[in-house]
Amino acid sequence: xxxxxxxxxxxxxxxxxxxxxxxxxxxxxxxxxxxxxxxxxxxxxxxxxxxxxxxxxxxxxxxxxxxxxxxxxxxxxxxxxxxxxxxxxxxxxxxxxxxxxxxxxxxxxxxxxxxxxxxxxxxxxxxxxxxxxxxxxxxxxxxxxxxxxxxxxxxxxxxxxxxxxxxxxxxxxxxxxxxxxxxxxxxxxxxxxxxxxxxxxxxxxxxxxxxxxxxxxxxxxxxxxxxxxxxxxxxxxxxxxxxxxxxxxxxxxxxxxxxxxxxxxxxxxxxxxxxxxxxxxxxxxxxxxxxxxxxxxxxxxxxxxxxxxxxxxxxxxxxxxxxxxxxxxxxxxxxxxxxxxxxxxxxxxxxxxxxxxxxxxxxxxxxxxxxxxxxxxxxxxx
Amino acid sequence: xxxxxxxxxxxxxxxxxxxxxxxxxxxxxxxxxxxxxxxxxxxxxxxxxxxxxxxxxxxxxxxxxxxxxxxxxxxxxxxxxxxxxxxxxxxxxxxxxxxxxxxxxxxxxxxxxxxxxxxxxxxxxxxxxxxxxxxxxxxxxxxxxxxxxxxxxxxxxxxxxxxxxxxxxxxxxxxxxxxxxxxxxxxxxxxxxxxxxxxxxxxxxxxxxxxxxxxxxxxxxxxxxxxxxxxxxxxxxxxxxxxxxxxxxxxxxxxxxxx
Numbered sequence: 220x221x222x223x224x225x226x227x228x229x230x231x232x233x234x235x236x237x238x239x240x241x242x243x244x245x246x247x248x249x250x251x252x253x254x255x256x257x258x259x260x261x262x263x264x265x266x267x268x269x270x271x272x273x274x275x276x277x278x279x280x281x282x283x284x285x286x287x288x289x290x291x292x293x294x295x296x297x298x299x300x301x302x303x304x305x306x307x308x309x310x311x312x313x314x315x316x317x318x319x320x321x322x323x324x325x326x327x328x329x330x331x332x333x334x335x336x337x338x339x340x341x342x343x344x345x346x347x348x349x350x351x352x353x354x355x356x357x358x359x360x361x362x363x364x365x366x367x368x369x370x371x372x373x374x375x376x377x378x379x380x381x382x383x384x385x386x387x388x389x390x391x392x393x394x395x396x397x398x399x400x401x402x403x404x405x406x407x408x409x410x411x412x413x414x415x416x417x418x419x420x421x422x423x424x425x426x427x428x429x430x431x432x433x434x435x436x437x438x439x440x441x442x443x444x445x446x447x448x449x450x451x452x453x454x455x456x457x458x459x460x461x462x463x464x465x466x467x468x469x470x471x472x473x474x475x476x477x478x479x480x481x482x483x484x485x486x487x488x489x490x491x492x493x494x495x496x497x498x499x500x501x502x503x504x505x506x507x508x509x510x511x512x513x514x515x516x517x518x519x520x521x522x523x524x525x526x527x528x529x530x531x532x533x534x535x536x537x538x539x540x541x542x543x544x545x546x547x548x549x550x551x552x553x554x555x556x557x558x559x560x561x562x563x564x565x566x567x568x569x570x571x572x573x574x575x576x577x578x579x580x581x582x583x584x585x586x587x588x589x590x591x592x593x594x595x596x597x598x599x600x601x
Numbered sequence: 602x603x604x605x606x607x608x609x610x611x612x613x614x615x616x617x618x619x620x621x622x623x624x625x626x627x628x629x630x631x632x633x634x635x636x637x638x639x640x641x642x643x644x645x646x647x648x649x650x651x652x653x654x655x656x657x658x659x660x661x662x663x664x665x666x667x668x669x670x671x672x673x674x675x676x677x678x679x680x681x682x683x684x685x686x687x688x689x690x691x692x693x694x695x696x697x698x699x700x701x702x703x704x705x706x707x708x709x710x711x712x713x714x715x716x717x718x719x720x721x722x723x724x725x726x727x728x729x730x731x732x733x734x735x736x737x738x739x740x741x742x743x744x745x746x747x748x749x750x751x752x753x754x755x756x757x758x759x760x761x762x763x764x765x766x767x768x769x770x771x772x773x774x775x776x777x778x779x780x781x782x783x784x785x786x787x788x789x790x791x792x793x794x795x796x797x798x799x800x801x802x803x804x805x806x807x808x809x810x811x812x813x814x815x816x817x818x819x820x821x822x823x824x825x826x827x828x829x830x831x832x833x834x835x836x837x838x839x840x841x842x843x844x845x846x847x848x849x850x851x852x853x854x855x856x857x858x859x860x
Contacts, residue, residue, distance in 0.1 A: 226798075227795070230791055230794045230795065231791065233794075234788065234789065234790070234791055234794065237788050237789075238788055241788065242788075263787065263788055266787055266788075266790060267787075267788050267789065267790045267791060268790045268791040268792050268793075269791070272791075281791060
């Protein structure tokens with residue numbers, strides 16, 4: 220369907236699509252197998268200006284907001300959700316600085332992030348703080364001109380690859396949700412180290428590790444925004460980033476549909492291409508309907524959250540749930556259409572099915588998204 | 602450093618057809634692309650600019666639609682684009698083309714380094730790069746697979762040979778033609794695409810570049826295409842059997858019958 224993109228938006232799609240076709244699709248199976256971080260592909264994406272899409276022009280970006288990111292991510296994820304995750308993670312890490320950082324901090328970090336010279340990562344999750352962010356145990360204590368961090372973050376995307384980490388830590392436990400603060404920790408800061416790479420079901424070329432803070436001393440100007448405002452920054456970050464995760468679902472779903480439909484046209488059984496059997500054609504039709512509906516919702520939500528409305532969280536969660544549940548379902552169905560071949564690693568759909576699962580889990584499980592939507596509805600209907 | 606990259610718009614090799622009536626290349630409806638080797642020349646020029654500073658100007662001789670290829674080059678990192686276009690240039694062979702391009706390079710103020718692809722995939726002559734250098738009286742190197750250094754007014758490079766590579770150093774200004782092995786051309790950037798959309802292409806005609814009317818186009822070409830034809834595909838074959846002496850005798854007989 221035509222979404223009436225502007226000329227500039229169409230250019231984003233074209234550039235991202237070219238990278239997907241020429242660089243990502245030929246390498247995705249090998250990257251999945253070797254679990255190697257896709258440095259060369261990310262470098263090409265940086266060179267093509269894709270790292271600065273959502274960053275305002277005054278900080279060296281393209282100024283396209285979350286919608287520009289959604290357009291690029293969809294194309295990249297059509298090729299490989301692992302590469303797309305590695306790419307998206309830098310934006311997730313940069314959003315806290317963009318949303319709450321001081322002017323000085325933005326000037327200092329954002330232009331390098333926009334140029335892809337330095338990658339960013341976002342660190343919220345801990346062993347005891349997944350869906351329940353109040354379980355955070357990492358602490359930060361002020362000591363003269365420094366903050367001292369202690370604790371361990373878990374499952375951090377881009378860990379070890381990123382240079383800039385936006386990290387949430389408890390600064391005053393007595394204040395409850397107002398007692399958490401976000402900091403910038405840089406690669407090489409004393410007391411900061413990265414754990415071994417996790418072994419994952421999908422998105423295997425993206426790097427996922429622990430971040431370990433052991434008396435990690437950082438200068439006091441590394442506080443993002445006010446002390447105590449950490450959770451607010453996290454919430455606002457997720458409002459902007461979740462449409463991006465949703466668009467990974469659209470891209471993955473589209474990729475799975477493309478593979479399934481192409482296969483169904485050329486696979487002959489009982490003397491006919493299997494797409495001519497209603498059982499298969501209806502599956503493909505349902506896949507196409509769901510992917511298109513997801514795309515329409517994600518595009519609308521990405522534009523909606525860009526204006527920072529009061530109900531941004533609801534829109535962000537709605538598109539995240541719908542598009543990622545769709546991706547999972549469509550990927551499973553794509554494997555079914557390819558049947559035995561689909562189960563083999565010679566075809567890309569089994570990887571898509573493994574990759575799809577994380578979309579329903581990370582950046583807030585889809586159950587948590589429904590909680591958010593439910594709470595918002597509860598507020599709306601007084 | 603002022604870098605000039607010569608590029609040619611060619612028909613996409615995936616899509617080449619001959620007109621069965623005229624036996625010439627059917628250009629209608631055939632997609633045009635930047636000559637693939639020129640892509641590598643452009644990429645190398647842009648990389649040298651990024652490493653050593655300077656500007657990259659892309660230059661092409663061709664009809665107005667060759668401007669599309671120049672815009673594509675700008676999207677991939679070129680700073681300026683120059684199109685030499687005139688009906689009088691039509692039908693040029695490499696002799697006439699090198700005169701035209703070398704005059705154009707002089708007109709735009711010369712260059713410290715000129716890069717070309719090793720050959721174009723339509724004509725396949727590999728003569729234009731060296732021809733430009735000869736006409737400008739500057740040194741050149743062909744089949745370059747690597748630039749080692751480019752400093753202190755000289756360029757050191759490696760030429761790909763059948764049995765290894767030569768290392769060559771030339772004083773600038775100089776010209777080089779490149780092979781595909783030299784680099785992996787980049788995908789156009791967003792900023793490049795936006796620049797490409799709005800850039801004003803400098804267009805020069807025969808008079809602008811002070812071309813010698815006797816050296817351009819079909820008139821200035823020393824080669825003339827007399828006839829183009831598709832060789833008949835012959836499917837017949839015969840197996841000669843017997844002892845060596847018998848087979849040789851049969852073969853000689855057949856050959857004699859053809860005389």
